[in-house]
Amino acid sequence: MRKKITEFIIEKIIILCGVISIVFVALIFFFLLKEGLSLFTTYPAGKFILGSHWYPVSEPPKFGIISLIAGSLWVTLGAIIISVPIGIASAIYISEIAPRKVRDILKSGIEMLAAIPSVVIGFVGITTLVPLVKNVFGLPTGLTALSGSVMLAFMAVPTIVSIAEDAFYSIPKRYKEAALALGATHWQTIWRVLIRAAFPGIVAASMLGIGRVIGETMAVMMITGNMARIPHSFFDPVRTLTATIAAEMGETVRGSDHYFALFAIGIVLFIITFLINLIADIYINKELK
Amino acid sequence: MSKIVARELNAWYDKKCAVKSLSIEINKNEILGIIGPANSGKTTFLRCLNRLNDLEPHFRIEGNVLIDGRDIYAKGADVDALRKRVGMVFALPLPLPMSIYENIVYGPRRQGISARQKLDGIVENSLKEAYLWDEVKDRLDMPAMKLSGGQQQRLCIARALAVEPEIILFDEPSSGLDPISTAKVEEAMLKLKEKYTIVLVTNHTKQAARVSDRVAFFLMGELVEIAPTARMFTNPRDPRTEGYISGKFG
Amino acid sequence: MNETLDTSTTPPAAVKETLLKQILNPRMVQKGAFFLLLLATLLVIVPVGMIVVIIVAKGAPAISWEFLSAMPSRGMRAGGIFPAIIGSIYLVGATIVFAIPVGVFSAIYLVEYAGNTLLTRMVKLAIINLAGVPSIVYGLFGLGLFVIFLGFGPSILAGALTLAIMILPIIITTSKEALDAVPKSFREASLALGASKWQTIRHVVLPNALPGILTGIILGISRAAGETAPILFTVAAFYLPRLPTSVFDQVMVLPYHLFVVSTQIPNIEQSYTYGTALVLVGMVLVTNLAAILLRSKYRKKL
Numbered sequence: 001m002r003k004k005i006t007e008f009i010i011e012k013i014i015i016l017c018g019v020i021s022i023v024f025v026a027l028i029f030f031f032l033l034k035e036g037l038s039l040f041t042t043y044p045a046g047k048f049i050l051g052s053h054w055y056p057v058s059e060p061p062k063f064g065i066i067s068l069i070a071g072s073l074w075v076t077l078g079a080i081i082i083s084v085p086i087g088i089a090s091a092i093y094i095s096e097i098a099p100r101k102v103r104d105i106l107k108s109g110i111e112m113l114a115a116i117p118s119v120v121i122g123f124v125g126i127t128t129l130v131p132l133v134k135n136v137f138g139l140p141t142g143l144t145a146l147s148g149s150v151m152l153a154f155m156a157v158p159t160i161v162s163i164a165e166d167a168f169y170s171i172p173k174r175y176k177e178a179a180l181a182l183g184a185t186h187w188q189t190i191w192r193v194l195i196r197a198a199f200p201g202i203v204a205a206s207m208l209g210i211g212r213v214i215g216e217t218m219a220v221m222m223i224t225g226n227m228a229r230i231p232h233s234f235f236d237p238v239r240t241l242t243a244t245i246a247a248e249m250g251e252t253v254r255g256s257d258h259y260f261a262l263f264a265i266g267i268v269l270f271i272i273t274f275l276i277n278l279i280a281d282i283y284i285n286k287e288l289k
Numbered sequence: 290m291s292k293i294v295a296r297e298l299n300a301w302y303d304k305k306c307a308v309k310s311l312s313i314e315i316n317k318n319e320i321l322g323i324i325g326p327a328n329s330g331k332t333t334f335l336r337c338l339n340r341l342n343d344l345e346p347h348f349r350i351e352g353n354v355l356i357d358g359r360d361i362y363a364k365g366a367d368v369d370a371l372r373k374r375v376g377m378v379f380a381l382p383l384p385l386p387m388s389i390y391e392n393i394v395y396g397p398r399r400q401g402i403s404a405r406q407k408l409d410g411i412v413e414n415s416l417k418e419a420y421l422w423d424e425v426k427d428r429l430d431m432p433a434m435k436l437s438g439g440q441q442q443r444l445c446i447a448r449a450l451a452v453e454p455e456i457i458l459f460d461e462p463s464s465g466l467d468p469i470s471t472a473k474v475e476e477a478m479l480k481l482k483e484k485y486t487i488v489l490v491t492n493h494t495k496q497a498a499r500v501s502d503r504v505a506f507f508l509m510g511e512l513v514e515i516a517p518t519a520r521m522f523t524n525p526r527d528p529r530t531e532g533y534i535s536g537k538f539g
Numbered sequence: 540m541n542e543t544l545d546t547s548t549t550p551p552a553a554v555k556e557t558l559l560k561q562i563l564n565p566r567m568v569q570k571g572a573f574f575l576l577l578l579a580t581l582l583v584i585v586p587v588g589m590i591v592v593i594i595v596a597k598g599a600p601a602i603s604w605e606f607l608s609a610m611p612s613r614g615m616r617a618g619g620i621f622p623a624i625i626g627s628i629y630l631v632g633a634t635i636v637f638a639i640p641v642g643v644f645s646a647i648y649l650v651e652y653a654g655n656t657l658l659t660r661m662v663k664l665a666i667i668n669l670a671g672v673p674s675i676v677y678g679l680f681g682l683g684l685f686v687i688f689l690g691f692g693p694s695i696l697a698g699a700l701t702l703a704i705m706i707l708p709i710i711i712t713t714s715k716e717a718l719d720a721v722p723k724s725f726r727e728a729s730l731a732l733g734a735s736k737w738q739t740i741r742h743v744v745l746p747n748a749l750p751g752i753l754t755g756i757i758l759g760i761s762r763a764a765g766e767t768a769p770i771l772f773t774v775a776a777f778y779l780p781r782l783p784t785s786v787f788d789q790v791m792v793l794p795y796h797l798f799v800v801s802t803q804i805p806n807i808e809q810s811y812t813y814g815t816a817l818v819l820v821g822m823v824l825v826t827n828l829a830a831i832l833l834r835s836k837y838r839k840k841l
């Protein structure tokens with residue numbers, strides 16, 4: 001019957017779409033490797049990972065990414081120092097203390113923050129924060145790791161709040177009830193019982209926040225100054241792994257070593273974020289037990 | 290020939306055996322009432338007859354179920370066609386989130402019937418057979434969810450009838466209903482038996498007594514006894530049957 | 540613990556101790572802690588409001604019909620941003636043409652067909668991975684596969700395919716949630732009437748899940764409209780004096796245009812850049828708000 005044949009085809013299409021995600025991940029990994037590993041036919045991998053000079057246009061070119069990794073790490077560290085405490089605190093406020101209606105408004109507000117595009121955050125950073133940092137700290141330029149960290153903290157907070165809030169939400173009510181029944185105040189309950197119970201979720205939230213920040217491109221590119229040198233303080237300009245790819249790909253010749261090197265950075269980024277997501281996933285599953 | 294034959298039927302949900310070595314024959318145009326305490330396998334058996342158990346994860350079945358002599362679990366059997374022939378009315382009324390009219394024509398539409406006049410006719414006939422026509426004939430476009438529980442259940446009966454089944458399975462159809470609605474559902478059942486074969490699972494032994502031609506008593510997945518209604522309730526052969534009917538347990 | 544202290548007669552150490560006890564009193568600690576938490580939350584919310592206010596205040600003066608409908612001139616310092624708006628619309632439109640069917644069918648697979656197997660576990664893991672890939676890596680991927688390997692060149696096609704894969708997790712996750720929310724009883728009722736599995740999905744499950752699926756699509760649109768990194772090498776054009784005529788053309792798009800005018804063009808009027816930011820943020824926030832409202836309306840209905 002015609003109906004049976006159409007059904008059969010549709011079901012096959014559904015199954016195909018179902019597994020296509022696996023195909024896409026594999027494709028991404030494959031293309032990164034295809035172009036990125038080509039670098040190592042002419043340039044030693046050790047020098048790539050450990051070299052501290054990124055001079056792609058010098059003769060001979062140097063593709064050491066240590067300074068880029070340092071740049072990414074500093075900016076990420078700064079962003080996390082700012083965003084994790086604030087994010088967890090907000091999550092606690094929203095899930096435990098805020099009245100119902102306020103809670104909904106706050107959650108929507110945070111969702112809107114999450115929706116602001118990275119390029120807009122970068123734009124606002126350039127026009128407001130960067131001059132401010134320059135003036136307040138008397139620096140030659142406001143394009144620093146600090147500025148990057150602050151703006152990236154904005155981008156990490158919604159992720160952290162959302163996951164941490166889920167963690168607090170899923171704590172079984174009886175933990176809270178037991179503590180309160182013993183005479184503890186609401187705050188004491190939060191501080192001693194709930195935070196401990198939600199800890200895996202808090203770790204997961206932080207890890208996902210880190211992942212978000214490390215992967216950020218446009219905002220960092222616009223406000224961290226793009227100097228590929230290992231920073232000595234938060235007031236130095238830095239270059240991140242992501243910004244390097246974005247800034248330089250447009251000018252490279254396809255098939256050149258520089259081109260392959262940028263893909264190699266892509267591999268590094270892919271692996272880093274993959275590991276972070278893996279760890280976060282483990283913690284999320286821990287919490288579900 | 291019997292309409293439905295089950296031979297050495299065994300069914301498991303995961304490791305738990307719900308039906309053990311069940312053999313039973315159900316005759317054409319009779320109402321078979323199945324009684325028994327909770328977890329006796331009544332609903333499991335019922336859902337084997339329209340293969341609705343296929344939806345349960347880790348469900349396994351052994352043995353044969355024959356309808357008109359053909360094994361419905363045979364490889365390559367057309368399950369959709371089976372479910373058209375074997376209709377079901379569930380314990381809680383399950384109207385689809387549509388109007389009364391749309392609920393009833395849902396089945397026929399899926400079979401490919403689309404002519405408006407034909408569908409109108411199906412709606413009228415089915416609702417009449419379910420003793421619901423007079424109450425809703427002026428408001429067929431109303432959402433079905435707005436009907437009362439008893440009306441919803443009769444709607445579900447009409448909906449099942451709309452696809453012209455040969456067998457209708459009732460799974461504790463009046464469990465959520467008040468006595469008046471229950472009486473209407475039972476009245477419908479008695480009339481329906483003229484055209485259809487009916488298998489009724491019920492927790493109310495009195496209902497089985499009122500409506501069935503024969504009664505089967507299930508206990509812990511096994512068929513303990515099956516007999517014409519009158520004899521079943523006056524002179525049951527198995528002491529367990531007697532115990533259940535007289536309320537000693539259950 | 541509200542003793543009044545006669546500070547004139549009690550020794551200083553005792554005063555200090557009582558004061559300390561009052562501060563460390565659990566209720567006071569709680570008040571302090573809650574205040575700090577509120578402060579933290581405000582630290583998140585208030586800047587959001589401020590960002591929006593600044594952009595609106597400084598960008599509104601530039602918004603005019605000419606700004607929205609004219610081509611850029613004088614090296615993009617004047618004129619309008621029309622090609623960027625149109626380009627964004629085309630690009631996002633093409634993106635969802637690819638993302639919606641694949642995403643919704645993926646979700647249908649996960650909810651209606653997938654068993655508790657290793658394959659299913661792998662699919663779910665793959666979706667999580669896709670969600671975690673940095674946007675610039677998507678850019679590299681799009682460059683490698685669509686622009687170069689498949690030879691589409693920088694084009695709407697390459698950009699849309701790249702963005703589609705990027706927003707796939709959003710659409711799959713929200714659609715899956717919507718499909719899961721459809722009561723099992725509806726499916727049973729439909730199947731018991733002889734409808735096939737696909738018929739049940741098509742006529743009962745999907746219509747019921749539609750609001751939730753729509754929410755996911757709108758969220759995906761919002762995301763795709765704002766992304767820059769994935770389109771840097773796959774479609775974005777610095778300056779195109781004419782509108783696109785085919786899917787193989789490059790286009791100007793709003794987020795890239797904002798990046799360009801705020802970092803590459805010196806001596807540009809402030810309201811012009813803020814105006815571009817306003818249009819972009821306006822598009823993104825309005826679509827996001829629409830999704831949030833749709834979702835809360837839908838959740839109330841359940």
